[in-house]
Amino acid sequence: MWKTISVAAWVIAGASGLAPAAFSQESGGEWQHASALTGTPKYRPDFSHFDYVNPDAPKGGELKYYATGTFDSLNPIPYGGSKAAGLSLVFETLMTPAEDEIDAQYGLLAEGFRVPEDLSFVTYRLNPEARFSDGEPVTAEDVVFSFERLKELNAMYANYYRHVVSAEVTGEREVTFSFDETGNRELPQIVGQLMVLPKHWFEDGRDVSASTLDKIVGSGPYEIAEVNPGSSITYRLRDDYWGRDLPVNVGRNNFGSVNFLYFADLDVAFEAFRAGTFDFWVETRAKRWATGYNFPAVKDGQVKREAVPNPLRKTGIMQALVPNNRRAPFDDERVREALIYAFDFETINKNQLSDAYSRNNSYWFGTDLASSGLPQGEELQILESVRDLVPPEVFNTASKLPVGGTEAESRANLQKAFQLLKEAGFERRGSQMVNAETGEPFSFEILLDNPSLQVVVLPYVENLRKLGIDASVRVVDTSQYQNRVNDFDYDMIWELWAQSLSPGNEQFNYWGSRSVDQPGSENYAGVSDPGVDALIGKIVFADDRDTLVAATKALDRVLLAHDFVIPLYYSKDYRIAYWNTIAHPGFPEYGLDFPAAWWSTEAK
The missing domain is CATH 3.10.105.10 (Dipeptide-binding Protein; Domain 3)
Incomplete structure (x- = not known):
């Protein structure tokens, strides 16, 4: 998942969206809406939606998807254990990428950020409308809590953020991350990938370091609706989602519910897909792609197959x-x-x-x-x-x-x-x-x-x-x-x-x-x-x-x-198959934006 920054050209789009802004060490520079690692961000501050989405996509219906193995926790913080699939539907980051650009990201929980010329720190300012699913606002204290707990309890984050020495509340809805070195163009960007969790929920008598199957609240478009430990988990689209009309979300988050079904292995899962148990399949076997799709649902058009350019290219x-x-x-x-x-x-x-x-x-x-x-x-x-x-x-x-x-x-x-x-x-x-x-x-x-x-x-x-x-x-x-x-x-x-x-x-x-x-x-x-x-x-x-x-x-x-x-x-191709119960717009240049940009054909 880790996207990183290059060089001096961590290009910051200013208020005009056209050119890099001038910075002052004291102020931390001007507030920006987007960053790009190479070139200038494609989308200006006043953009309405990503080009690759259908802004009029219907909302509702159900997506049934698969996972293999099992899960034993809904807590994304500690390292180890097996976390449930789909938790990214519940939790949000400060910034979010565009899948038609190689390395640009735009505000999600954050409405803006600024950095000084020497890149010794970055300050993110939260959107005042951001709310968790229990109605509590997303605060700067939540951001600091998330950074500190993730770095303390998860070895992957500890290593990833090792040069980020502190996170401090520096203003209303503002958090400043300080670095132990200057001139590292990557650090401001990776801080934008920080997942923000509800401090109040974890501190209400819960052990932040422990696995749990309690339904954790998040700020994202979905909430955890039903949990069958180890076998399935269902997420429900929030009617009160605060960020529904953000430009980065228009035409996205369309399914009324998303249900992950767990299977022992991929062979068992494929047979379930053939039977219509779930909607979407990523084919990892070339031989099966060549010879294994002669079942009736393919022949009569209920199941569609597409070989699309591999996003990893x-x-x-x-x-x-x-x-x-x-x-x-x-x-x-x-x-x-x-x-x-x-x-x-x-x-x-x-x-x-x-x-x-x-x-x-x-x-x-x-x-x-x-x-x-x-x-x-x-x-x-x-x-x-x-x-x-x-x-x-x-x-x-x-x-x-x-x-x-x-x-x-x-x-x-x-x-x-x-x-x-x-x-x-x-x-x-x-x-x-x-x-x-x-x-x-x-x-x-x-x-x-x-x-x-x-x-x-x-x-x-x-x-x-x-x-x-x-x-x-x-x-x-x-x-x-x-x-x-x-x-x-x-x-x-x-x-x-x-x-x-x-x-x-x-x-x-x-x-x-x-x-x-x-x-x-x-x-x-x-x-x-x-x-x-x-x-x-x-x-x-x-x-x-x-x-x-x-x-x-x-x-x-x-x-x-x-x-x-x-x-x-x-493989230069990414092979997918899906039932006609779901549909998608044109694909972005560097991905599928699945499931966010897809929708149910049964939705109205």
């Missing part, structure tokens, strides 16, 4: 099998490289995935931030400045993943993997790959939360077995998976990093040494490397867009050189 993505480099033998780069050689993407793509995917060959795959060829220009200069901290091959060897697909190529790749393992101190004894000194077999567990992923993982396991490596697969429920991932209790997992075209502080959470032992961080691979840390710092403090791009390419190149993960694949 605006950010870049790395989807990968992730070895836990905190554990031996994954802490040996030669072992990690051998594991990459053992993954035959081309054969798996052909046999299991209907040739529907492209290989991830960059952490910013598909964007202008992806490294390619040999470093040149400013990227090379940046790498030269940290030459002693990065692998020497980044200067003279272009990153290239092994290619399989034929018997000869697969055999050659396994031979290369075998040689790398031998160099790392392993040898083959009978059918087992063992540590040459201790005789300990090379075995590990691949932890999954979705059984459908086995269609890719099991062929990989078989290839590893040819090397004498005993890899097992364990599928657990979502709650157990999340708890183990939060505690880094795994050998290898399947994970995804959705990136940003304006990367910043979140990169420390993904790859920084400071997050390697922080429970709940997204440093799944266990990266702790001084060269990586130095390059992230150059991204955060880049002076302009060109430097940001160059520094990001340098980081991408170094991450790839270390072989931290086994890159998987990406």
Whole structure:
């Protein structure tokens, strides 16, 4: 979810909406309605609605949607546990993004904000009309409470907001966030993503750090209507929603109710979708997309299918099998490289995935931030400045993943993997790959939360077995998976990093040494490397867009050189199917705006 800020051009749209405003250190600058990370915000202060919505969309009817696993809490604050799907319908943030812009955001709970020229703080001013569903106003004290409790009790937020040192009430409906450094263009923006929670509700004898199934009140367009623990949750559209007519909400939040139904796994869920149990489906299996939609409701037009551009194309993505480099033998780069050689993407793509995917060959795959060829220009200069901290091959060897697909190529790749393992101190004894000194077999567990992923993982396991490596697969429920991932209790997992075209502080959470032992961080691979840390710092403090791009390419190149993960694949299409009980306007350029911009065909 994390959108970040780039460079000096954290462009602030002034009252005219046309140009950056001048700032004064004392005042904190002029009040603004929107920010954009690159360029100028598309929508002026007097805009009526986003271009991609239907402002006359009917309201009412029901959306039935699905989730997998289970849930045990409605409290979004503490880290851990399994939170109910859809809570973002209840809680709001200070700002909200536009899905037809790469990185702009507009006021939601906040009616405006201002920053000084040195970006040492940001002040947000709340909309005076903002109300929680119990009628209580949203106050500056609620914002401070939310910031402090989220940072205290949730490791992810603690890391994300580590450079935000305080939140203080500085005026009626005003909160000022102070930073521990100046010139960091990202910090004012990420504060706008802060979820605001009701202080009065939590302090009425409730434990803010505990899981709860009590119906928490929020300021958002929906309220929690019905909870069946672990099996379903229903949200009801508020008749008294304070923000209904805000420009960012016109034509949105149309369903009278939204019901999430829980299923054990995606296979069971798909059968329920076929039967009409719920309305909307995201297809993650290429083979099923090609062959599994010949049921009557598709043939007679009750179920529609669309392949739309993948929203992640605006950010870049790395989807990968992730070895836990905190554990031996994954802490040996030669072992990690051998594991990459053992993954035959081309054969798996052909046999299991209907040739529907492209290989991830960059952490910013598909964007202008992806490294390619040999470093040149400013990227090379940046790498030269940290030459002693990065692998020497980044200067003279272009990153290239092994290619399989034929018997000869697969055999050659396994031979290369075998040689790398031998160099790392392993040898083959009978059918087992063992540590040459201790005789300990090379075995590990691949932890999954979705059984459908086995269609890719099991062929990989078989290839590893040819090397004498005993890899097992364990599928657990979502709650157990999340708890183990939060505690880094795994050998290898399947994970995804959705990136940003304006990367910043979140990169420390993904790859920084400071997050390697922080429970709940997204440093799944266990990266702790001084060269990586130095390059992230150059991204955060880049002076302009060109430097940001160059520094990001340098980081991408170094991450790839270390072989931290086994890159998987990406689809340029986002495959959806839905019953004719729901409809949508034209899609925004960078998303679906589901369910907000959709509506029920049964609504009047």
